[in-house]
Amino acid sequence: MKKMKELTRAESEIMQILWRKGKAFVQDIIDEMPKPKPAYNTVSTFVRILEQKGVVGHEAFGRSHRYFPLVEKEKYTRGFMQNVMGSYFENSLPKMVSFFAKHEDLSVSELEEIKKLVEMELKGKKK
Amino acid sequence: MKKMKELTRAESEIMQILWRKGKAFVQDIIDEMPKPKPAYNTVSTFVRILEQKGVVGHEAFGRSHRYFPLVEKEKYTRGFMQNVMGSYFENSLPKMVSFFAKHEDLSVSELEEIKKLVEMELKGKKK
DNA sequence: GTTTTAAAACGAAAACTTTAGTTTATATTT
DNA sequence: AAATATAAACTAAAGTTTTCGTTTTAAAAC
Numbered sequence: 001m002k003k004m005k006e007l008t009r010a011e012s013e014i015m016q017i018l019w020r021k022g023k024a025f026v027q028d029i030i031d032e033m034p035k036p037k038p039a040y041n042t043v044s045t046f047v048r049i050l051e052q053k054g055v056v057g058h059e060a061f062g063r064s065h066r067y068f069p070l071v072e073k074e075k076y077t078r079g080f081m082q083n084v085m086g087s088y089f090e091n092s093l094p095k096m097v098s099f100f101a102k103h104e105d106l107s108v109s110e111l112e113e114i115k116k117l118v119e120m121e122l123k124g125k126k127k
Numbered sequence: 128m129k130k131m132k133e134l135t136r137a138e139s140e141i142m143q144i145l146w147r148k149g150k151a152f153v154q155d156i157i158d159e160m161p162k163p164k165p166a167y168n169t170v171s172t173f174v175r176i177l178e179q180k181g182v183v184g185h186e187a188f189g190r191s192h193r194y195f196p197l198v199e200k201e202k203y204t205r206g207f208m209q210n211v212m213g214s215y216f217e218n219s220l221p222k223m224v225s226f227f228a229k230h231e232d233l234s235v236s237e238l239e240e241i242k243k244l245v246e247m248e249l250k251g252k253k254k
Numbered sequence: 255g256t257t258t259t260a261a262a263a264c265g266a267a268a269a270c271t272t273t274a275g276t277t278t279a280t281a282t283t284t
Numbered sequence: 285a286a287a288t289a290t291a292a293a294c295t296a297a298a299g300t301t302t303t304c305g306t307t308t309t310a311a312a313a314c
Contacts (some may be wrong), residue, residue: 011271015212020271024169038272038274041275041276042273044292045273045274045293045294046272048272048292062282063279063280063281063291064290064291065291077226085141088140092237093231093241094237094240094244096223097244098149099201101244101248103201110220111249111252113221114224117221117225118224118228119208119242120235121228122235122242125235127236135300136299136302137302141275153261165303166305168304169302169303169304171262172263172302172304189311189312190310190311190312191261192261
């Protein structure tokens, strides 16, 4: 398994859009970007970089390319979150949950959802 | 409240060490760094950059400086995780927990810890 | 009090990221 | 088929981050 190269901020922003949309032409990507929209060529360059990195592919439609992710968001998220967990939460999910319980204002329904989820998981685990 | 500037990767690596150790001379930081250790000056430059950004301070000992974080890890983590949550988990903690349940192998004791924690939180919430 | 030495400060080169203008190729229109 | 238009590819400049060699400094050793 090849080690996934870390994405830069701009690259990641474009990947987020591709992950969300599944497939997109350069213009579609630009449409999804906020306020100070970059030039067409800027985005075009980035998809090409991402393609070179092996995380994006394309299919030709006439002389246009429609781009799509080659790496699943889940997969990338996994590697990425591994770092975050290690650096910020001592590799402990309870520590992370506790952090959010302390700092963010969790709703009752969110908490109940987590509880249910964890119980489910426990059921599967214990015997 | 001033908006905390995002840290670069190298800066963040040094902050992690300062957060862990509390106080450290440049050499102490280098000692904590992995394999291809950077030159003394490299690290020295970074602590100075961090100082300029207002996230690190120092006290003088003779002609040495002992550096320490001015921004709590918790505080920085908060802003940082807000992004992560938004980009990767649609701002939903249950989604994040679910992600880990699916991908990482959580131990029974971790799950129980989370369950307890969530129940505690619920108790506090529901009237 | 002069020399040595070790750390901080400075400065600038190297590497990487971001941004877009220019060029090229090829469909589409005339 | 020539002109036009459009999208990708190329190129390069601007900006940022990372890396250290060099210089300055001030304390310590002589």
